[in-house]
Amino acid sequence: MTTAYITGRTPADVAREVESRLKAGCGRFLLREFDRGGMLDRERLGAARYAAGVQAEVELEDQSSPVGASSGAGAGTSEVARAR
Numbered sequence: 001m002t003t004a005y006i007t008g009r010t011p012a013d014v015a016r017e018v019e020s021r022l023k024a025g026c027g028r029f030l031l032r033e034f035d036r037g038g039m040l041d042r043e044r045l046g047a048a049r050y051a052a053g054v055q056a057e058v059e060l061e062d063q064s065s066p067v068g069a070s071s072g073a074g075a076g077t078s079e080v081a082r083a084r
Contacts, residue, residue, distance in 0.1 A: 006018060015048065015051040018047075031044055031059065032061055045060055
């Protein structure tokens, strides 16, 4: 599976970048962290998951342990999940 490194700063930029890479055949997306996992990063992660669809895998860089997209992970917990 091909991985795309996503660097868009706003959720809209992230969604456009993911859609473009998805059309190019990528199935896994790694988002560059801007807000140390804070609200902006979570909004960007949500935009990436929505744009990627259910078959893609979306991950925020520098996060280590996987959690499900609907697991209700708290602050400081990694944001690795399959898009839902």
